[in-house]
Amino acid sequence: MLKDVTIGQYFPGNSLIHRLDPRFKIIITMIYILMLFTGSSVACLAVGAAYTMIAVFLSHIPLKMFWKSVKPLLPFLFITALLNILLVDGGDVYFKWKFIKITSEGVNISIFMIIRIVLLIMGSSLLTYTTSPITLTDAIERLLSPLRLLKFPVHELAMMMSIALRFVPTLIEETDKIMSAQKARGAEIDSGSFMTRAKNMISILVPLFISSFRRADELATAMECRCYNGGEGRTRLRQLKASARDVIALIITLLFYAAAIAVSIVFNRLMK
Amino acid sequence: MGNIIEISGLHFSYPADEGAEASEVLKGIDLTIKEGEFVAVLGHNGSGKSTLAKHINAILLPTEGKVVVNGIDTADEEHIFELRQCAGMVFQNPDNQIVSSVVEEDVAFALENLGVPYDEMRQRVDDALKAVNMYDYRLHSPSQLSGGQKQRIAIAGIIAMQPKCIILDEPTAMLDPQGRKEVMATIRKMNREQGITIVLITHYMDEAAQCDRVVVMDKGTVALDDTPRKVFAQVERVMEIGLDVPQVTELAWELRKAGFDISQGIITEEECVEAVRRLFSDKQLIRKEV
Numbered sequence: 001m002l003k004d005v006t007i008g009q010y011f012p013g014n015s016l017i018h019r020l021d022p023r024f025k026i027i028i029t030m031i032y033i034l035m036l037f038t039g040s041s042v043a044c045l046a047v048g049a050a051y052t053m054i055a056v057f058l059s060h061i062p063l064k065m066f067w068k069s070v071k072p073l074l075p076f077l078f079i080t081a082l083l084n085i086l087l088v089d090g091g092d093v094y095f096k097w098k099f100i101k102i103t104s105e106g107v108n109i110s111i112f113m114i115i116r117i118v119l120l121i122m123g124s125s126l127l128t129y130t131t132s133p134i135t136l137t138d139a140i141e142r143l144l145s146p147l148r149l150l151k152f153p154v155h156e157l158a159m160m161m162s163i164a165l166r167f168v169p170t171l172i173e174e175t176d177k178i179m180s181a182q183k184a185r186g187a188e189i190d191s192g193s194f195m196t197r198a199k200n201m202i203s204i205l206v207p208l209f210i211s212s213f214r215r216a217d218e219l220a221t222a223m224e225c226r227c228y229n230g231g232e233g234r235t236r237l238r239q240l241k242a243s244a245r246d247v248i249a250l251i252i253t254l255l256f257y258a259a260a261i262a263v264s265i266v267f268n269r270l271m272k
Numbered sequence: 273m274g275n276i277i278e279i280s281g282l283h284f285s286y287p288a289d290e291g292a293e294a295s296e297v298l299k300g301i302d303l304t305i306k307e308g309e310f311v312a313v314l315g316h317n318g319s320g321k322s323t324l325a326k327h328i329n330a331i332l333l334p335t336e337g338k339v340v341v342n343g344i345d346t347a348d349e350e351h352i353f354e355l356r357q358c359a360g361m362v363f364q365n366p367d368n369q370i371v372s373s374v375v376e377e378d379v380a381f382a383l384e385n386l387g388v389p390y391d392e393m394r395q396r397v398d399d400a401l402k403a404v405n406m407y408d409y410r411l412h413s414p415s416q417l418s419g420g421q422k423q424r425i426a427i428a429g430i431i432a433m434q435p436k437c438i439i440l441d442e443p444t445a446m447l448d449p450q451g452r453k454e455v456m457a458t459i460r461k462m463n464r465e466q467g468i469t470i471v472l473i474t475h476y477m478d479e480a481a482q483c484d485r486v487v488v489m490d491k492g493t494v495a496l497d498d499t500p501r502k503v504f505a506q507v508e509r510v511m512e513i514g515l516d517v518p519q520v521t522e523l524a525w526e527l528r529k530a531g532f533d534i535s536q537g538i539i540t541e542e543e544c545v546e547a548v549r550r551l552f553s554d555k556q557l558i559r560k561e562v
């Protein structure tokens with residue numbers, strides 16, 4: 001059933017990582033990304049990898065889930081690595097044939113890039129695996145709230161996002177119903193040639209769109225009836241409270257960042 | 273007790289499409305509803321029930337005439353939030369009125385909008401969830417709930433505002449019999465225990481029979497307005513407007529037509545059973561005129 005699809009990739013749990021304040025988790029993830037992209041030495045990436053492994057271990061999320069998020073990007077990684085190997089010129093020449101030239105620099109850069117991107121995907125997956133989409137939206141709204149002073153519609157965007165999340169299951173259920181109804185009328189949806197299937201998709205999308213507009217209209221009225229008036233002067237039931245734990249996690253991350261920089265500097269000196 | 277809703281000379285037409293003549297949907301409605309009353313509004317499709325309901329909390333404004341709710345004129349824009357807090361509204365499709373992905377946050381939505389401070393909000397949300405018997409589900413996602421449960425969440429979202437009056441537009445139309453029963457029981461409890469005025473728009477005659485008062489609408493006017501007993505006693509008139517009467521009322525009416533001596537004002541099953549039993553004991557089973 002379509003209904004069983006999970007939205008986002010949240011894995012409910014109660015691990016240390018799950019319990020961190022979502023705002024801190026977002027900030028920590030950003031520092032983590034910076035850390036991966038500052039130094040360009042093996043040592044720096046090793047620190048990043050160690051940090052990732054510790055975080056993954058603490059989250060109690062099986063490693064194969066991370067493999068799932070890396071796998072779709074493999075062809076992309078492979079092609080970029082190949083281009084790097086072929087195009088980057090420098091260092092020792094390993095192999096040369098006509099215009100093809102493979103150098104140590106090219107190989108090094110490709111390996112760096114692969115490790116870096118895999119770590120990047122693992123780190124950001126960890127954020128979405130341990131934070132529910134709605135909490136994430138909420139945290140983003142609060143982190144961006146200073147932008148309201150610049151007339152950036154922070155609340156409106158967050159509200160749109162959370163309504164979209166709220167309606168995903170409803171619309172999935174509805175799509176399911178429409179599909180059954182069209183199948184009962186003889187539409188071929190999961191069989192037939194590509195063209196007939198594509199055409200039949202229209203017979204699903206049109207009713208879905210029409211009903212979404214009706215839903216939007218009714219929802220807007222219902223929100224008005226409940227005194228909705230934009231973000232001005234709103235209070236929230238969901239309270240985010242940062243605790244000592246969050247600050248400690250942030251400090252640890254910053255220490256790792258400092259370590260990555262220090263290790264890179266030392267490593268570069270040794271190489272000279 | 274005072275009047276909570278006072279509608280006088282209300283006319284309304286939806287803005288017409290270009291070139292088309294605007295047809296009047298509400299054609300002069302006068303209606304007052306007292307505080308604490310439980311009123312059913314009946315009428316066939318397109319008679320203007322929903323349009324009337326939307327006038328009570330200023331979703332629509334009269335083209336002509338006046339609607340005053342709890343002393344506030346609905347045309348008064350300054351007090352619109354006060355008005356909407358006082359007169360809450362529940363709609364037919366529970367899916368299209370739930371805003372949040374977490375039950376308790378949805379119940380809090382109106383309070384968040386009104387800027388109620390956290391501690392008071394927490395208390396009111398919990399109370400509202402307990403009142404509709406959904407407290408145990410406060411952390412669920414609405415998509416995991418049944419239709420009746422979702423509708424009770426929608427009702428909780430309204431009663432958290434502590435309104436004086438709730439307008440429900442066919443709240444049970446999309447529910448199964450179990451869900452209908454739950455929702456009706458919840459509504460009746462709100463009316464009895466908290467004294468909230470209820471305006472219930474419905475197509476179910478048995479629901480209307482449970483109310484204090486029935487208003488029947490016909491083509492944008494109020495055709496009948498009385499206690500359910502008196503309204504349904506006019507079986508022919510009600511049917512002429514295009515509505516049914518409760519099944520038991522119809523049964524009694526048919527029996528009367530067939531010549532049995534059975535009273536006219538029967539609206540509940542118990543009354544009907546009692547009356548039929550009396551027929552048997554009176555040995556009236558033989559038709560009078562035969």
Ligand SMILES: Nc1ncnc2c1ncn2[C@@H]1O[C@H](COP(=O)(O)OP(=O)(O)OP(=O)(O)O)[C@@H](O)[C@H]1O
Nearest residue numbers: 286287297315316317318319320321322323324442
């Ligand atoms: N948004 C709108 N724009 C234009 N006309 C409308 C609109 N909503 C309703 N109408 C028209 O107003 C009339 C009354 O509609 P209303 O929805 O009030 O009836 P109702 O008694 O609630 O019917 P139902 O039992 O089907 O819910 C109908 O003829 C309808 O076509």
Ligand SMILES: [Mg+2]
Nearest residue numbers: 321322323441
């Ligand atoms: Mg209606």
